[in-house]
Amino acid sequence: MAERIPINAFDMSCIMHQSPGLWARPEDQSVRYKDLRYWTELAQLLERGKFDSLFIADVLGVYDTYQGSADASIRRAMQIPVHDPVVPVSAMAAVTEKLGFGITVSATYEQPYALARRFGTLDHLTDGRIAWNIVTSYLDGAARNLGMDRQMSHDDRYDLAAEVVDVCYQLWEGSWEEDAVVEDREAQIYADPEKVHGIDHQGRFFSVPGISMVEPSPQRTPVIWQAGTSPAGRAFAARNAEAVFTVAPTTATLRTYVEDIRRTLEGSQAHWVQLHGYPTPSFVEAVKSIAIAANAPSAYPRKPLPKDIVPPLTEPLIMRQSMERVVLHARQEFDSDAGGRQ
Numbered sequence: 001m002a003e004r005i006p007i008n009a010f011d012m013s014c015i016m017h018q019s020p021g022l023w024a025r026p027e028d029q030s031v032r033y034k035d036l037r038y039w040t041e042l043a044q045l046l047e048r049g050k051f052d053s054l055f056i057a058d059v060l061g062v063y064d065t066y067q068g069s070a071d072a073s074i075r076r077a078m079q080i081p082v083h084d085p086v087v088p089v090s091a092m093a094a095v096t097e098k099l100g101f102g103i104t105v106s107a108t109y110e111q112p113y114a115l116a117r118r119f120g121t122l123d124h125l126t127d128g129r130i131a132w133n134i135v136t137s138y139l140d141g142a143a144r145n146l147g148m149d150r151q152m153s154h155d156d157r158y159d160l161a162a163e164v165v166d167v168c169y170q171l172w173e174g175s176w177e178e179d180a181v182v183e184d185r186e187a188q189i190y191a192d193p194e195k196v197h198g199i200d201h202q203g204r205f206f207s208v209p210g211i212s213m214v215e216p217s218p219q220r221t222p223v224i225w226q227a228g229t230s231p232a233g234r235a236f237a238a239r240n241a242e243a244v245f246t247v248a249p250t251t252a253t254l255r256t257y258v259e260d261i262r263r264t265l266e267g268s269q270a271h272w273v274q275l276h277g278y279p280t281p282s283f284v285e286a287v288k289s290i291a292i293a294a295n296a297p298s299a300y301p302r303k304p305l306p307k308d309i310v311p312p313l314t315e316p317l318i319m320r321q322s323m324e325r326v327v328l329h330a331r332q333e334f335d336s337d338a339g340g341r342q
C-alpha cells in the first residue's frame with residue numbers, strides 16, 4: 001500500500017499557544033485570532049499549500065497557579081483570552097474544498113447528547129471534513145468554573161470520556177437508518193419515524209434515551225483524534241482514535257511511545273492511526289525552532305535567535321510541553337481487512 005505523509009497545521013484560537021513573546025513581533029498576526037478573516041485566510045493559505053488539515057487546540061481553564069493568580073498568564077496572553085475553536089470552522093469550510101479540521105473538545109465537561117449534535121452539524125457543514133480531538137483536560141480552574149469543586153481524578157476522566165464517546169457513537173451510528181430521510185415533498189414527509197430510533201443509553205454517568213437530533217451526515221462519526229499519553233490515555237486512543245497527537249522531548253522517546261501505542265493497537269479495532277510527533281529537546285529549543293520557522297523559508301541553515309524572542313525563563317509559567325505550529329505527522333495504514341474504519 002502506498003504511503004504518504006499528510007501535513008497538518010497547528011493553531012489555537014488565542015494569541016499564543018506555547019511560544020511566549022512571538023506574538024509581539026511585527027510580522028506576527030496572532031492578535032488577529034478574533035477576526036474571522038484570519039481563519040478564512042489561514043484555511044485558504046493551507047489549502048493552497050496542499051496541507052491536509054488544520055488542528056486547533058483548546059483549553060477550558062486559565063493557568064492560574066503561578067504566584068497564586070492568573071495575572072502572569074493574562075499579562076503574557078498565555079492561552080488567555082481564548083475563543084471556542086468550533087465557531088470559525090464552518091466559515092473556513094465555506095472557503096475551502098479539501099482541508100480537514102481537527103478540533104479539540106474536552107470530553108470532561110460536555111453532555112454527549114449536545115456534543116454529538118455539534119459534531120454532526122459540523123460534519124454536514126464541512127461536507128465530512130471534521131475531526132474531533134478528544135482530550136480529558138487538566139486544569140483545576142476549568143472544573144471550578146464548570147460546576148465542580150475540583151477536577152475528577154485522572155482515570156475517572158478517561159472513564160467518563162469512554163462513556164461520552166460511547167453515547168456519541170450510538171447517536172451518530174445507531175439512531176437514524178441510512179434511508180430514514182425520504183424528503184418526499186408531494187406527500188410532505190421529510191423523514192420516516194419508523195427508521196429513527198432512540199438509543200436507550202443508561203450508563204454510569206449519563207442517561208440518554210432519545211434519538212439523535214442530526215440526520216445522517218457524510219461521515220456520521222467524525223474522524224477521532226486523541227491527545228493524552230498515560231496508560232489510560234493510550235488505552236483510550238487504542239479503542240477510539242484514528243490519529244494520536246503527541247509530543248516528546250527526543251526522537252528516541254518519541255520512537256518508544258510510537259512503538260508502544262502500535263503494540264497497544266494490535267489488539268484493538270483501530271484500522272489505522274496517525275501519530276503526530278515532533279521532538280523538542282527543551283522549551284528554549286522549541287521556542288528557537290518556532291522562531292526559525294517563522295524567520296526562514298526553510299528550517300536550515302539555523303539563524304541565531306533574536307534575543308527579544310526568548311522569554312524570561314525565570315517565569316515558572318512555562319508550560320512543560322513544547323509545540324511547533326506546523327508539524328509533520330506520519331501515518332501508518334493497516335491492512336484494510338483488519339476491520340474498523342477506512
Ligand SMILES: Cc1cc2nc3c(=O)[nH]c(=O)nc-3n(C[C@H](O)[C@H](O)[C@H](O)COP(=O)(O)O)c2cc1C
Nearest residue numbers: 057058104135136137227228229230233245246247
Ligand atoms: C500532545 C498533547 C496535546 C494536548 N492538547 C490538549 C489540548 O489542546 N487541550 C486540553 O485540554 N488538553 C490537551 N492535552 C491534555 C490531555 O487531554 C490530557 O488531559 C492530559 O495529557 C492528561 O492525560 P494523560 O495523562 O493521558 O496524558 C494534550 C496532551 C498532549 C499529550
